Amino acid sequence: MNQFLRSLSPTEQVAALFLIVFGLLVIVSTTVFFLSFKERRNPVHDESWQAELAHVRALLGTTWFMVIVFWIGWALGETVATVLFALISFFALREFITLSPTRRGDHRSLILAFFVVLPIQFWLVATARFDLFTVFIPVYVFLAIPVASALANDPSHFLERNAKLQWGIMVCVYGMSHVPALLLLTFPGYEGKSAFLVFFLVFVVQTSVLVQHLISRRMQRTPFAPNVSRSFNWTSWGIGIVVASLVGALFSFITPFKFGQALAVSIIACVAGSMGHLVMKALKRDRGIPNWGQKGVGVTGANGLLDRVDALCFAAPIFFHSIRWYFNV
Amino acid sequence: MLAKLTGWLLLGIVRLLTGAQARWYGCPPKAEQRIYFANHQSHADLVMIWAALPEELRSITRPIAARDYWANTPVKRWITTEVFNAVYVERAATAPAAAAAPVAPPPPEVRPPAASNAPAERIEPSMEPLLPIETITVAEAPQEIQGQLDLPAPPPPPPPVAPPPVIEPDAPVAAPEPPAADPLAPLIDALRSGDSIIIFPEGTRGHTGEPQKFKSGLYVLATMFPDVVLVPAWIDNVQRVMPKGEIVPVPILCSVTFGAPIRVEDGEERRPFLDRARAAVIALRDV
Numbered sequence: 047m048n049q050f051l052r053s054l055s056p057t058e059q060v061a062a063l064f065l066i067v068f069g070l071l072v073i074v075s076t077t078v079f080f081l082s083f084k085e086r087r088n089p090v091h092d093e094s095w096q097a098e099l100a101h102v103r104a105l106l107g108t109t110w111f112m113v114i115v116f117w118i119g120w121a122l123g124e125t126v127a128t129v130l131f132a133l134i135s136f137f138a139l140r141e142f143i144t145l146s147p148t149r150r151g152d153h154r155s156l157i158l159a160f161f162v163v164l165p166i167q168f169w170l171v172a173t174a175r176f177d178l179f180t181v182f183i184p185v186y187v188f189l190a191i192p193v194a195s196a197l198a199n200d201p202s203h204f205l206e207r208n209a210k211l212q213w214g215i216m217v218c219v220y221g222m223s224h225v226p227a228l229l230l231l232t233f234p235g236y237e238g239k240s241a242f243l244v245f246f247l248v249f250v251v252q253t254s255v256l257v258q259h260l261i262s263r264r265m266q267r268t269p270f271a272p273n274v275s276r277s278f279n280w281t282s283w284g285i286g287i288v289v290a291s292l293v294g295a296l297f298s299f300i301t302p303f304k305f306g307q308a309l310a311v312s313i314i315a316c317v318a319g320s321m322g323h324l325v326m327k328a329l330k331r332d333r334g335i336p337n338w339g340q341k342g343v344g345v346t347g348a349n350g351l352l353d354r355v356d357a358l359c360f361a362a363p364i365f366f367h368s369i370r371w372y373f374n375v
Numbered sequence: 376m377l378a379k380l381t382g383w384l385l386l387g388i389v390r391l392l393t394g395a396q397a398r399w400y401g402c403p404p405k406a407e408q409r410i411y412f413a414n415h416q417s418h419a420d421l422v423m424i425w426a427a428l429p430e431e432l433r434s435i436t437r438p439i440a441a442r443d444y445w446a447n448t449p450v451k452r453w454i455t456t457e458v459f460n461a462v463y464v465e466r467a468a469t470a471p472a473a474a475a476a477p478v479a480p481p482p483p484e485v486r487p488p489a490a491s492n493a494p495a496e497r498i499e500p501s502m503e504p505l506l507p508i509e510t511i512t513v514a515e516a517p518q519e520i521q522g523q524l525d526l527p528a529p530p531p532p533p534p535p536v537a538p539p540p541v542i543e544p545d546a547p548v549a550a551p552e553p554p555a556a557d558p559l560a561p562l563i564d565a566l567r568s569g570d571s572i573i574i575f576p577e578g579t580r581g582h583t584g585e586p587q588k589f590k591s592g593l594y595v596l597a598t599m600f601p602d603v604v605l606v607p608a609w610i611d612n613v614q615r616v617m618p619k620g621e622i623v624p625v626p627i628l629c630s631v632t633f634g635a636p637i638r639v640e641d642g643e644e645r646r647p648f649l650d651r652a653r654a655a656v657i658a659l660r661d662v
Contacts (some may be wrong), residue, residue, distance in 0.1 A: 136626070140394075144628040150618045243469040 056238035063245065063300070064117050071113060075106055104326030108354055113160050116248070120241045125172060132168040134355065139164065139218035145333050146210045155191050155208075157214055163187050174230045179182040183220045183360070188212055218352070219325070221359030224366040231375050232367075235300035242300040249297070250312045250363045251319035254290030258320060260284050274356045276327045287316045302373075314368050315361040322360020326352070378457035389426040393616055393629040394421075397427035400662050401635030402606055404429050408571055410600075411436070412593055413608035414586040414656055415575035423613050424573055425459055427631040437461065437462050441561065458642040462561045462572060472648070500526070511655065548613055566600050586656060589649040597648070599640045607634040607652065609659035632659040 054062065081372065082099050086092035104349035115134075139160065140269050148156065170179035192208045228247065229240045293355030294312030298305050369375070389395050397404070410579060428436055440461040446452040456463040521597045555565075565572055574596075576589040597605055613627040637655050639648055 140626040140628060143626070144612070148615060153618055153621050153625060157623050158625055161623075 058301075060120060060239065060241050062240070064113075064120070064246055066227070067113055068117075071106070071110060075110070075150075078106060078298055104221055110156055112248075113353070116245070124229050126235055127229060128168055128172040131222055131226045132164065134220050134351065135168070135222035136164060138222065138352045138359070139214055141350075142214040143211075145335060146214065148210075149200060149202070149207065151198035152195065152207055152211065155194040155211055157218075158191065158194050159211060162175075163215060164219050165191035167219050171223050171227050171230070174368075176230075179227070181221065183215060187215060193213075213329075217322075217356070217359045222355065224362035226361070227366055231370065233236055233373065233375055236302040239300075239302075244292065246297060247299050247315055247361065247365055248295040249357060250290050250315055251357050253293050253317040254286045254320055255323055256286075257289045257356050258286030261285050265294065271324070272323075274331055275324060278327075283320060284322065287313060290316045310375070311365060311369055313342075315365045318364040319357035323357045325360070326356040378453075381454065382458045385422070385454075386426050390423055392624050392626045393475075393613070395423060395426040396628070396630040397429070398632045398662070400632060400659070401441075402604075402633060404432055406632070407430060407604055408569060408600075408602070409604045409606050409636075410438070410566070410567070410593070410596060411573045411606050411608050411633070412589075412652060412656065413565045413573065413610050415577045415620075417612065417617055419613050419617050420575065420610050421459070421507055421573070422463075424435040424609055424628060424631050433573070434460070435569075436573060437565050438573040438617060439464055442536060442608065457601070463564045464558050464561055503571055512583075513643065516584050523596065562592075563599065566596065566603060571603075576649070578583070586653060589653045591645055591649060593652060594639070594648050596612045601639070605638060607655040607659060608619050608632065609634070609657060609662075611660070632662055635658045 079100065082096075082103075086095050115130055119130045143156065143159075167179060167182060170182060191211055192204075195204065195208055195211075225244060225247070228243045231240055231243065259277065262277040265282070267279040267281050269276050280330040280362060290307055294315075295305055296307040298308030301308055302309060384394075411419065421440065423544045425436075425438055426435060438459055438461050440446075440459070440463055442463040442465055444451075444454045445461065446634060455463070541615075555610065561571055561576070574593065576593040577587045593605075597603075609632045610629070611632065612627055615625070616626045616629060617624040634655055637652060
């Protein structure tokens with residue numbers, strides 16, 4: 047099996063990976079579909095069971111959506127993939143700004159963020175201008191945004207408003223733009239397979255978040271920072287990191303890393319991702335909302351997007367820089 | 376064809392920028408004849424509520440547009456008629472009158488019905504700082520007087536079907552200006568032909584969160600067409616997308632919440648009804 051997979055060309059390997067993922071998803075979705083016919087005798091149990099199922103279905107829906115997005119991105123090439131991530135970043139930033147009150151004086155800065163900074167950042171990524179795209183936002187944009195705000199002649203809450211906007215750009219644009227940037231890294235002997243790197247990152251980070259979530263539900267530990275997250279505690283966090291890193295290390299064969307290296311970068315990505323998740327939870331708490339996205343049912347499908355990608359937004363830049371620095375690619 | 380394409384393009388842009396979510400609380404989206412009445416915060420309100428309606432309803436629902444703003448260039452006129460299928464109302468005639476005579480009771484009386492359309496757009500982007508204040512004071516003051524004056528007089532319970540007589544109860548008070556062109560007439564025509572309409576009964580775009588007092592046009596229409604369902608709607612967040620004076624919109628999620636229909640109770644007076652309608656709109660803010 048392994049030998050067979052190795053004999054395939056990189057493109058075929060990626061295709062096989064997607065086939066496996068889609069196959070797994072089909073199996074899980076069908077199982078859940080048939081499970082929904084099952085009735086519990088006790089009506090109370092039945093209700094909670096149905097609620098649980100609905101939750102799982104929602105999760106599955108998101109997973110399908112993400113996998114299909116990745117698949118389209120890979121199938122249509124790097125440029126399309128970058129555009130896709132730019133769109134995701136746009137929707138995430140839209141959600142972030144919606145829930146962070148802005149004033150009239152912020153309007154020009156917002157235009158700058160959405161219609162100038164975001165396109166330029168992703169254009170820099172698409173054209174592989176590594177030197178510029180890693181500093182464009184932290185250096186140039188972060189100094190330009192307050193200037194635009196100051197010119198709007200509204201000093202009230204000036205620092206807060208700018209910090210909000212800069213933070214939104216940092217997470218939603220800067221963080222997200224590092225995901226497609228992985229596609230452009232060229233490891234020697236690893237050409238054409240950078241899609242695996244993206245898959246690796248997303249997979250490992252999501253695993254750690256998911257395992258933490260499940261574990262903290264099973265074993266009720268006292269939360270470490272109850273005002274921020276009622277589920278976060280060091281035990282489940284540690285287990286999540288360990289499990290996800292081991293899984294990442296096992297998947298080292300799809301990456302250019304050796305076992306130990308894969309373990310190390312997995313740990314880095316997981317710690318960054320889970321901490322990012324925690325930070326975004328604190329932001330949500332500050333806004334007094336349980337999750338990002340407009341209350342109610344969404345028409346655009348973009349609702350709660352930030353909840354799905356926040357861990358990734360934190361993990362991607364750190365993952366990117368650490369491997370770029372270490373491997374010197 | 377071109378209109379349809381433009382409509383789709385516009386819809387795409389609005390969805391991309393605002394999400395244009397419709398939240399139906401209190402009533403389902405349904406193809407019955409309705410008057411949607413909503414709070415008014417921004418130019419984009421009209422587009423927003425149009426985009427939030429489902430496709431099937433969009434074609435039978437006509438927003439109100441002020442002719443002097445929306446028909447003053449060929450492009451705007453084309454978009455409002457072909458894409459939005461809007462109903463034009465005149466407000467040019469009434470606005471100067473208001474400005475001219477903020478003082479006395481006699482002339483302003485004609486306005487109340489007119490006032491209900493003026494809401495559709497009060498847009499003078501260039502003169503931002505002055506205009507709103509002016510319009511509010513001018514428009515509100517006579518409105519007050521009007522309400523009081525009317526209380527004793529109007530109840531000749533509006534004859535339900537025949538429209539021309541109904542305009543009378545309001546008009547006669549204002550003898551001097553004969554119902555030059557009744558500003559409500561286009562709306563009445565639209566309703567009589569079976570379309571639903573979208574109106575903004577506030578008069579001006581508010582700059583505070585609370586909608587201002589409702590003008591009486593809603594009451595007039597409601598009593599004239601007792602069978603038409605009155606649906607309150609709250610448009611949320613649009614003022615952030617494009618504040619007054621800005622021309623480039625910013626992407627921020629917005630929503631339109633539709634509430635439970637209300638109706639004019641038997642013998643209900645104008646002011647209590649309008650206050651109740653306003654409360655119904657405000658109540659949707661926190662749903």
